Amino acid sequence: DTAVSQTPKYLVTQMGNDKSIKCEQNLGHDTMYWYKQDSKKFLKIMFSYNNKELIINETVPNRFSPKSPDKAHLNLHINSLELGDSAVYFCASSQVPWRGLRTSVTDTQYFGPGTRLTVL
Amino acid sequence: TQLLEQSPQFLSIQEGENLTVYCNSSSVFSSLQWYRQEPGEGPVLLVTVVTGGEVKKLKRLTFQFGDARKDSSLHITAAQPGDTGLYLCAGSSNAGGTSYGKLTFGQGTILTVHP
Numbered sequence: 001d002t003a004v005s006q007t008p009k010y011l012v013t014q015m016g017n018d019k020s021i022k023c024e025q026n027l028g029h030d031t032m033y034w035y036k037q038d039s040k041k042f043l044k045i046m047f048s049y050n051n052k053e054l055i056i057n058e059t060v061p062n063r064f065s066p067k068s069p070d071k072a073h074l075n076l077h078i079n080s081l082e083l084g085d086s087a088v089y090f091c092a093s094s095q096v097p098w099r100g101l102r103t104s105v106t107d108t109q110y111f112g113p114g115t116r117l118t119v120l
Numbered sequence: 121t122q123l124l125e126q127s128p129q130f131l132s133i134q135e136g137e138n139l140t141v142y143c144n145s146s147s148v149f150s151s152l153q154w155y156r157q158e159p160g161e162g163p164v165l166l167v168t169v170v171t172g173g174e175v176k177k178l179k180r181l182t183f184q185f186g187d188a189r190k191d192s193s194l195h196i197t198a199a200q201p202g203d204t205g206l207y208l209c210a211g212s213s214n215a216g217g218t219s220y221g222k223l224t225f226g227q228g229t230i231l232t233v234h235p
Binding site (some may be wrong): 003040041043044045048056090092111112113114 | 137157160161162163164165168206210221222227230
């Protein structure tokens with residue numbers, strides 16, 4: 001009954017390769033996220049999708065392309081991998097408030113177990 | 121760009137000691153969250169504070185949101201080895217309705233509690 005799952009758990013690959021990481025949530029949430037955690041444990045948002053629509057796109061190289069086939073899945077495809085892409089990538093999901101409804105309450109984000117990507 | 125500065129970065133203490141972790145910013149946040157992350161796992165939410173001056177308690181953990189909603193602290197009383205982990209603060213701002221759901225994380229505090 002895993003809430004947010006990611007595959008693979010570990011990914012070791014050579015520079016220049018293309019790889020994908022998959023994420024699935026069974027919580028019925030409308031919003032999913034991709035985060036990158038560097039070697040110093042700093043966690044930074046990359047993308048966010050709400051009901052398959054891209055709503056947050058931070059300054060991320062366009063080698064990174066998220067894809068959401070449905071609201072329960074958010075995959076991350078990375079082209080031409082570089083050494084600096086090595087990190088732990090976390091998927092998360094939340095049930096954010098309805099678009100346009102302003103509220104100061106932050107929804108709980110549920111994180112997956114992470115995918116450790118190592119680029120050699 | 122909103123930034124959250126978390127301190128200390130590392131904390132190594134003996135079982136039974138008290139400790140406080142700080143999270144500071146020059147920006148105002150509509151709410152602030154604290155997460156705990158264990159090795160090989162994703163962060164797990166501990167608490168959300170939304171009102172300036174708010175204090176929340178979770179067993180031996182006390183969380184406080186600053187009056188101006190720019191800072192927060194996490195205090196642990198009588199720390200135990202099971203408290204060991206990475207603690208992250210994260211702020212959210214709904215300004216203009218364009219960034220809902222977006223969290224800005226602090227750098228994290230790695231806490232080690234020795235038996």
